[in-house]
Amino acid sequence: MNLLSAKNLSHSFEYELFSDVSLSLDTNESIAIIGMSGSGKSTLLHLLSTLLTPEKGSIELFGKDIASMNKKELTLIKRNKLGIVFQSHYLFKGFSAYENLEVAEILSRKNIDDILIKNLEIKQCMHQKVTELSGGQQQRVSIARVLTKKPSIIFADEPTGNLDNQTAAEVMKLFFQYCEDNDAGMILVTHDNDLAHMCKRVYKLEDKELKLIK
Numbered sequence: 001m002n003l004l005s006a007k008n009l010s011h012s013f014e015y016e017l018f019s020d021v022s023l024s025l026d027t028n029e030s031i032a033i034i035g036m037s038g039s040g041k042s043t044l045l046h047l048l049s050t051l052l053t054p055e056k057g058s059i060e061l062f063g064k065d066i067a068s069m070n071k072k073e074l075t076l077i078k079r080n081k082l083g084i085v086f087q088s089h090y091l092f093k094g095f096s097a098y099e100n101l102e103v104a105e106i107l108s109r110k111n112i113d114d115i116l117i118k119n120l121e122i123k124q125c126m127h128q129k130v131t132e133l134s135g136g137q138q139q140r141v142s143i144a145r146v147l148t149k150k151p152s153i154i155f156a157d158e159p160t161g162n163l164d165n166q167t168a169a170e171v172m173k174l175f176f177q178y179c180e181d182n183d184a185g186m187i188l189v190t191h192d193n194d195l196a197h198m199c200k201r202v203y204k205l206e207d208k209e210l211k212l213i214k
């Protein structure tokens with residue numbers, strides 16, 4: 001089933017970042033986007049995840065053009081079906097790791113998944129304040145928070161930037177397993193070629209074009 005279909009996207013800030021970018025994501029698919037710093041990878045991810053509105057082109061989510069959705073419809077999709085993981089994780093700092101997951105639980109009306117907590121190896125730090133956790137632990141808590149709401153599409157911008165190579169590869173496998181178990185898909189932005197090549201398809205944003213390289 002198609003989850004996302006973007007056609008002929010263009011975007012500029014002071015200058016044109018990219019034009020005519022098209023991309024499609026199906027269930028149980030993973031796509032990596034690599035490219036030089038400043039090539040526009042994060043901007044493209046922001047467009048695809050509806051955080052930014054494209055200047056040109058269209059984006060369909062779950063078969064419906066987002067331009068034809070009203071604000072309420074789009075907010076519900078964003079809240080329930082899109083999971084966005086950033087390197088800077090935006091956890092609530094005064095709360096414990098567990099309380100951060102409870103917020104996701106309440107908002108999405110889904111339950112915290114104990115197996116996910118175990119697999120992310122954060123069980124032992126669940127009751128510590130976020131500020132007392134290492135960068136890697138914070139990143140894994142933020143991944144748990146996003147997956148708690150059981151999104152259909154995961155948008156991840158350098159989600160493993162604070163993790164060592166082995167833990168990063170394990171977290172990637174966890175994302176893939178999540179997609180398989182939940183008929184979800186994932187779009188990953190990364191500088192790490194090895195992680196990118198763990199995905200089914202790899203694109204490079206270069207010379208204002210999105211080129212398929214795997």
Ligand SMILES: Nc1ncnc2c1ncn2[C@@H]1O[C@H](COP(=O)(O)OP(=O)(O)OP(=O)(O)O)[C@@H](O)[C@H]1O
Nearest residue numbers: 013014017035036037038039040041042043044191
């Ligand atoms: N909100 C904004 N307003 C103006 N310019 C912006 C904005 N967001 C990004 N840019 C500019 O757009 C360009 C692309 O930024 P973007 O973060 O998308 O690149 P990137 O490929 O993800 O880079 P990196 O790999 O370094 O994270 C940069 O020159 C950046 O300064």
